[in-house]
Amino acid sequence: MSTIPIVPDSGTAYGRKAPTHKAELTEVGAGTPMGELLRRYWHPIGLTRDASDTPREVRVLGETLILFRDGEGRAGVVHPRCAHRGASLYYGKVEARGIRCCYHGWLFDVQGHCLEQPCEPQLGERSRGKVRQPWYPVQERYGLIWLYLGPPDCKPLLPHYDALEVVETGEFIEADDSSIGGGGPQIIPCNWLQHYENLVDPFHVPILHASFSGTQFVPAMAVMPEVEFETVEAGVRTTSLRQLPDGTTLRRISEAALPTLRVIPNPRIGSYGRVESIGWVLPLDDHHFRIYVAGRVKASGDLVRMRSRLNGKLWEELTPEEHQRFPGDYEAQVSQGPIGAHSEEHLVTSDRGIVMIRKLLRRQLDALREGRDPAGIVRDPQAGPVRFAAGNYLLQRDSAQPQPALD
Numbered sequence: 491m492s493t494i495p496i497v498p499d500s501g502t503a504y505g506r507k508a509p510t511h512k513a514e515l516t517e518v519g520a521g522t523p524m525g526e527l528l529r530r531y532w533h534p535i536g537l538t539r540d541a542s543d544t545p546r547e548v549r550v551l552g553e554t555l556i557l558f559r560d561g562e563g564r565a566g567v568v569h570p571r572c573a574h575r576g577a578s579l580y581y582g583k584v585e586a587r588g589i590r591c592c593y594h595g596w597l598f599d600v601q602g603h604c605l606e607q608p609c610e611p612q613l614g615e616r617s618r619g620k621v622r623q624p625w626y627p628v629q630e631r632y633g634l635i636w637l638y639l640g641p642p643d644c645k646p647l648l649p650h651y652d653a654l655e656v657v658e659t660g661e662f663i664e665a666d667d668s669s670i671g672g673g674g675p676q677i678i679p680c681n682w683l684q685h686y687e688n689l690v691d692p693f694h695v696p697i698l699h700a701s702f703s704g705t706q707f708v709p710a711m712a713v714m715p716e717v718e719f720e721t722v723e724a725g726v727r728t729t730s731l732r733q734l735p736d737g738t739t740l741r742r743i744s745e746a747a748l749p750t751l752r753v754i755p756n757p758r759i760g761s762y763g764r765v766e767s768i769g770w771v772l773p774l775d776d777h778h779f780r781i782y783v784a785g786r787v788k789a790s791g792d793l794v795r796m797r798s799r800l801n802g803k804l805w806e807e808l809t810p811e812e813h814q815r816f817p818g819d820y821e822a823q824v825s826q827g828p829i830g831a832h833s834e835e836h837l838v839t840s841d842r843g844i845v846m847i848r849k850l851l852r853r854q855l856d857a858l859r860e861g862r863d864p865a866g867i868v869r870d871p872q873a874g875p876v877r878f879a880a881g882n883y884l885l886q887r888d889s890a891q892p893q894p895a896l897d
């Protein structure tokens with residue numbers, strides 16, 4: 491006889507505790523543990539064309555900044571509030587040597603030096619030299635604008651990536667900022683970690699992307715994979731093996747790399763081989779992120795053409811009811827809340843990758859606390875491009891199993 495007391499209606503929602511989130515992994519403002527960790531790396535904050543003679547407001551890690559390109563072609567990022575009396579440089583005028591504040595005309599270059607104070611003709615250089623408009627270092631590569639928001643003496647090199655350096659005949663590099671792969675607005679209204687963790691969640695593919703909402707990629711993705719997770723030096727690598735009906739095996743390797751890289755081979759599998767593109771999850775603040783991608787393409791717009799269709803439509807074409815009936819990554823991740831309610835999760839064996847990526851991030855927080863560089867920082871100018879094992883590989887039945895090149 492069971493001795494478990496029968497509690498009528500146990501498990502109801504009444505009296506449940508307010509959920510909490512893992513602040514040290516999710517919050518990105520200056521001075522927070524994750525905010526400081528992310529500030530040790532370069533982040534893409536715009537496409538090359540976003541820097542122009544029209545000042546553009548950008549949000550990065552909880553900061554609002556102004557991006558512009560001076561008349562000599564240098565991209566600059568400065569704090570919006572003018573060092574004089576705080577008018578926003580969003581209303582500034584971009585000139586050959588920098589950006590000029592609309593209020594009293596102070597002119598700042600891309601490193602915040604004050605070049606002119608037109609209302610102070612007699613004070614000259616001495617007065618200007620006392621002022622510095624706060625700024626951040628900028629670089630451009632792969633069609634993207636990169637920003638470093640960390641301590642100046644910790645600034646690493648901007649890494650090169652093999653996937654974007656070794657280009658086949660007929661391919662070129664293009665960048666895109668349109669949205670997450672499955673579609674959605676440019677700015678996704680939830681915490682960045684929800685998307686980053688999704689990269690080590692291969693089990694959602696046969697459910698969300700291949701059966702629940704119909705086939706979003708290719709039919710092979712509906713096969714439940716055998717999955718191996720592995721922590722590598724600067725990321726978590728996921729290998730998914732799918733036994734296909736024709737006797738071949740699809741070996742799909744994807745990686746979530748530090749700090750926010752998504753190294754995910756095309757789930758539509760146009761061809762086999764190494765990963766075609768790299769994406770970066772940019773936290774705008776604690777409740778919003780966006781994605782930048784750079785990839786090898788054969789025709790302009792290929793990265794956008796990789797977008798999923800749900801019920802035969804692009805995400806933005808769906809009616810509200812179709813969003814409900816044919817959900818994709820956007821619906822799944824945003825509905826987890828502005829920040830995931832971690833205290834209410836029930837992690838199971840298929841969440842091993844998520845546990846591993848959280849541990850990996852925690853180890854980097856420890857490194858920072860102990861005064862060490864976190865993983866994935868490049869300081870050696872002679873270091874070759876960063877290589878990933880990610881790709882889609884087809885293994886023939888009974889053949890010697892070809893291994894993709896690893897490190």
Ligand code: FES
Binds near residue numbers: 574577591
């Ligand atoms: S507030 Fe910018 S020049 Fe005065």
Ligand SMILES: [Fe+2]
Binds near residue numbers: 672688694695819
């Ligand atoms: Fe997904």
